[in-house]
């Protein structure tokens with residue numbers, strides 16, 4: 001989206017380590033949020049409120065309002081580019097429900113008997129636009145085709161290894177051509193980082209193997225801080241042990257989670273929205289059930305049930321009407337296929353074993369609403385450097401992202417960043433490149449190629465993933481985080497001695513995987529450092545030793561700076577809060593509230 005927008009104004013190239021249509025966006029299933037109000041009443045204001053509450057009030061409010069307002073036009077832009085959305089019977093874009101997306105309940109009565117319809121202040125709303133359960137695939141294909149049409153130059157399978165920074169200004173990048181092993185420098189007036197997520201830090205993850213956080217790690221090494229890394233989202237419904245995602249659309253369309261006793265346990269934890277509570281709440285609830293011995297067969301998983309008979313029994317279909325298996329199959333074709341292929345379970349007939357899976361980094365490279373990378377609490381931009389997508393943090397997701405809000409973040413802020421970087425490029429002259437900007441990268445690669453192998457690199461990766469999963473996962477404490485910090489220091493020492501076995505230049509994937517692991521190790525250290533410093537529980541960051549949200553001390557974004565080889569230094573940046581006039585007095589537009597679903 002950024003490239004498409006930028007190329008309308010200036011010459012634009014995309015450097016991508018994957019063939020572009022293999023990017024993880026293509027795996028996004030359930031939908032993209034926008035308050036189109038195609039099936040029921042809705043407004044961008046509802047969407048903004050949900051986004052801020054979903055993020056446990058750590059969301060920057062101006063950024064959230066921009067997101068939810070501009071989302072609507074962005075969806076129509078995508079439609080006009082040819083994106084084949086599912087349709088309603090009368091031809092409008094179809095929408096489905098997703099966790100945490102709500103609207104005020106028109107029959108709400110605060111004095112109503114708890115548990116009744118009238119006692120619910122807010123009710124689920126159909127806001128997620130979708131193309132079956134292949135929404136991301138369609139977005140990616142549509143935008144790629146538009147970029148080709150628009151004359152964007154693609155450097156496919158070029159892997160960025162460094163940024164060229166001179167006097168705090170970005171002048172280009174260094175990348176390796178995967179097919180030849182040759183290093184290239186790209187001289188640019190503005191550079192945008194959109195390298196996606198870093199879920200491969202954890203053992204059980206929904207993320208593709210390529211999601212190793214290269215962009216944020218490289219920025220971090222250049223002294224740019226990383227924002228809010230301690231907030232990492234675990235999606236409640238990953239396939240047991242494999243982590244492959246079973247979209248929240250399963251529950252949006254009526255699926256229900258059960259424990260070993262056959263109880264719909266979400267009734268206990270989120271009496272109002274139940275299975276459609278936010279992801280952090282659902283993931284913690286699964287852990288609680290497992291800890292209480294209510295996992296299936298006493299094990300560490302529960303069931304997700306999307307059988308038509310279950311949806312009908314609990315009246316959880318989007319319309320409340322009865323559905324049949326053919327309807328389920330039509331709404332969730334890929335999910336059903338995944339379960340059949342990877343689990344050997346037919347979800348039309350049986351429930352699916354699931355456990356929380358590492359899914360999405362709310363944090364990343366800090367930016368403003370124009371996609372400009374910022375370097376401090378005063379929001380000072382880094383000239384020439386931009387970021388968007390999951391690798392960036394603007395911050396519209398705060399401490400916990402709502403489902404379908406990532407895809408919309410990509411298109412809204414991708415477009416804004418693309419416009420801003422092109423405008424900057426059109427008023428800026430090329431600044432000279434320093435001599436041999438590729439030298440630090442070349443030295444690192446030569447080192448890896450010249451050393452003999454001390455141990456297989458995957459051993460270090462596996463230990464990092466296990467540590468992060470066990471000690472910096474859904475629940476954390478001072479003790480587990482300190483242990484993780486120490487383990488990571490040991491892993492970094494072993495990493496520094498690594499050599500690679502393949503000494504070749506052509507498709508040396510071993511070499512690249514080692515370099516990616518280096519990025520993950522740096523991000524893991526920054527994540528653990530940020531998590532140790534935040535002594536409260538908020539959104540996806542659950543400290544068992546500090547179980548409450550502490551707005552007095554921690555209503556602020558973390559900025560983690562690299563401090564030596566193994567350390568981080570945390571600074572804090574105020575949350576952007578919108579003030580409005582009410583009865584002649586200035587007050588906050590989105591007052592802090594205790595988050596309940």
Ligand SMILES: Cc1cc2nc3c(=O)[nH]c(=O)nc-3n(C[C@H](O)[C@H](O)[C@H](O)COP(=O)(O)OP(=O)(O)OC[C@H]3O[C@@H](n4cnc5c(N)ncnc54)[C@H](O)[C@@H]3O)c2cc1C
Nearest residue numbers: 017018024025028029030031160195196389390404406407
């Ligand atoms: C299984 C799954 C389902 C999801 N479903 C939804 C959903 O329904 N709705 C929703 O809103 N969100 C969903 N998400 C989240 C959302 O899909 C992602 O957050 C989003 O697609 C990330 O997009 P991106 O453009 O930032 O990165 P990606 O799409 O991951 O693209 C990253 C790009 O960066 C390139 N790259 C990375 N490193 C380098 C490097 N060193 N050099 C050169 N290029 C590099 C890659 O080649 C790739 O092209 C889902 C995520 C997963 C994993």
